[in-house]
Amino acid sequence: MLPDTDELAEVLLDLAVPHEDVNDLVRMGRRVTDDPELRPFLERSVDELVRGMGEVGGPVDLPDLDWASGALQRCFPVYVFIAALPYTRAYHRDRGIPADVSRRTLADLGRNMAVHRRRHGRAGLQAPWWLIHHFRGELYQLGRLQFERARLGQRAGTRLAAAGLDVGPDSPCLNVHIPDFQGPLSPPAVERSLSLAREFFPRHFPRERYRVATCHSWLLDPQLRKYLPEDSNIVRFQERFRVSVEDREAADTEPVQFVFGDPELPIESLPRRTAVERAVGDHLRAGGHWYVGHGWLPFDADGTPPFDGDG
Numbered sequence: 441m442l443p444d445t446d447e448l449a450e451v452l453l454d455l456a457v458p459h460e461d462v463n464d465l466v467r468m469g470r471r472v473t474d475d476p477e478l479r480p481f482l483e484r485s486v487d488e489l490v491r492g493m494g495e496v497g498g499p500v501d502l503p504d505l506d507w508a509s510g511a512l513q514r515c516f517p518v519y520v521f522i523a524a525l526p527y528t529r530a531y532h533r534d535r536g537i538p539a540d541v542s543r544r545t546l547a548d549l550g551r552n553m554a555v556h557r558r559r560h561g562r563a564g565l566q567a568p569w570w571l572i573h574h575f576r577g578e579l580y581q582l583g584r585l586q587f588e589r590a591r592l593g594q595r596a597g598t599r600l601a602a603a604g605l606d607v608g609p610d611s612p613c614l615n616v617h618i619p620d621f622q623g624p625l626s627p628p629a630v631e632r633s634l635s636l637a638r639e640f641f642p643r644h645f646p647r648e649r650y651r652v653a654t655c656h657s658w659l660l661d662p663q664l665r666k667y668l669p670e671d672s673n674i675v676r677f678q679e680r681f682r683v684s685v686e687d688r689e690a691a692d693t694e695p696v697q698f699v700f701g702d703p704e705l706p707i708e709s710l711p712r713r714t715a716v717e718r719a720v721g722d723h724l725r726a727g728g729h730w731y732v733g734h735g736w737l738p739f740d741a742d743g744t745p746p747f748d749g750d751g
Contacts, residue, residue, distance in 0.1 A: 460557075486524050492576075502572070592608070612648050660678055661732070681733075691730055
């Protein structure tokens with residue numbers, strides 16, 4: 441199920457795993473393959489992950505490892521994803537996914553481990569559930585942004601249908617994600633990613649018609665405009681999207697987590713080194729709240745908006 445010692449180290453490096461974690465993961469990998477309880481658990485987990493490969497939104501329930509070793513418990517999903525790697529790569533090959541897109545997409549495993557280490561100071565996966573999308577062929581890194589094959593929810597689908605789009609609840613859409621450790625969210629970088637996506641999906645998923653791309657992020661909270669200049673990357677990013685639905689449930693930990701690395705940091709001590717840090721912290725210290733914004737943009741391959749309304 442797992443590569444041998446030398447190959448495992450190379451695979452970990454290909455997945456951008458932090459170098460300080462490689463030796464321990466190789467050492468624990470031998471324990472996973474040799475233990476009579478762990479190996480069957482690994483096999484069942486991989487079967488659960490790859491069943492219905494490529495299916496959008498297919499239910500996947502990776503079980504947690506009930507094991508005494510803290511390090512092995514935190515890192516066990518890494519071995520599940522590595523053991524599933526041949527299935528993922530085979531799916532990518534069948535779809536004609538370019539090797540560089542496949543490599544950069546799956547390297548999000550290493551990014552996830554880097555986020556965990558930044559927050560906790562030790563090896564582990566911050567959000568194993570998130571990587572399910574990558575290793576099942578649902579999500580792809582295209583330049584600065586990631587694009588996830590998804591479907592419109594009830595509220596967004598109804599709202600967009602009422603606005604005149606040829607979509608509705610459960611219609612195909614692409615969810616746009618902004619990965620960490622990937623440089624500035626500059627307008628040229630965003631435009632390049634959207635252009636890549638408009639070429640990528642018709643070519644590799646020709647039977648799927650994506651009329652809209654959606655984004656669900658605190659970066660779309662319009663309150664940021666009160667703190668940031670009009671030509672800032674975040675404001676320029678917001679301007680690309682039209683509001684789909686409004687969420688009035690406070691999500692204060694979202695910007696704290698993504699800006700400062702730890703959602704549990706005390707508000708009064710948040711640093712003020714950058715404009716974004718000052719915006720997030722000052723707003724919370726003044727008694728305000730942050731919200732997840734929900735937006736959409738037209739995504740037909742020619743980039744032409746599918747209607748003339750204001751959304």
